[in-house]
Amino acid sequence: MKIAVIGGTGLIGTQVVAILKAAGHEAVPHAQSTGVDLLTGEGLPQALRGADAVLNLTNSPTFDSASPAFFEKTMDHLLAAAGQEGVGHAVILSIVGVDHVPDLDYYRAKVLQENVLKAGPVPYSIVRATQFFEFMEAVLSWSADEETVRLPSTPLQPIASADVARAVADVAIGGPLQATRAIAGPDVFALDELGRLTLAARGDERTVTTDDTAGMFAAVPGAVLLPGKDARIAPTHYRDWLTA
Template sequence: MKIAVLGGTGLTGSQVVKILQADGHEAVPLSPPNGVDLLTGAGLDTGLKGTDVVLNLTNSPTLDEASAGFFGTTMENLLTAAGQAGVGHAVILSIVGVDQVPDLVYYRAKVLQEDLLEAVRCPTRAA
């Protein structure tokens, strides 16, 4: 199975890529060093070509109000490109109970990310 891992060169993503590859999957790390910029959408079309599953392990560079803009823009870019590429499944890394702490701006931004993911038609998961 071909699995694209956004943030696949970061701390968590690089470990996920190793585990997926060890399990026999074709895990492809997608990140700016590999020519994919989720914030602008650059390289997503090429990076997602032939992908069965996309994992979004990226994180906002801030924990303040700007995080909502980051998650909103990146999810819109990802979901548009994934739909055009015919990706079958989309998964994001979230936080357990994130919807139970509305006072934290960053948590509200993660809820926005989950809501955008749940609004698409392909099978999705917030993990």
């Protein structure tokens, strides 16, 4: 198969490209650095020419009120070009529970992205993943000072980006799901507990204080970011990943 990977130079995209190539597929990474710009549509027809599937793994440059416009415009350009070039399968990566957090601009934007894809002319698949292990450092930084990290006790079931990439690659080479597939890591943690595990593994002596008003995840109600019973569970445990 020939698969165009938009956002193919990012954290997930580079791993997806490597997995697909190792399996014998023609996976071509595309990004602004390669002359493909989803915001303007520049380079898209050429990138999608002859592709059996297209993966959109790009992300909004901000997490604020500008993100809905980004996802709407980029999906419109992608679907127009994919329809024009006869691409038979479009795949995006989204977030488990994203439709249950209306108070976050970025989560509303991802729901909009999903809806634009569903309403478009190209057969589709949506992969929803839980929070990546690799993002924990950024999460810690949102509400930290030199001595303390404040985190809410939001329940999460985080996943390694390598496991996400494998799941996305599997969906890409299959037929369009016309549905959503959820993936998650094997273990549930409270976010403040994750913070303590992470700092301890890094030898960071700062203290984690439980504060259910701190950071972006304070807006998450209850356990809505945990996957349902139909989710596919990845093998990598956070504690093992930390020590690897």
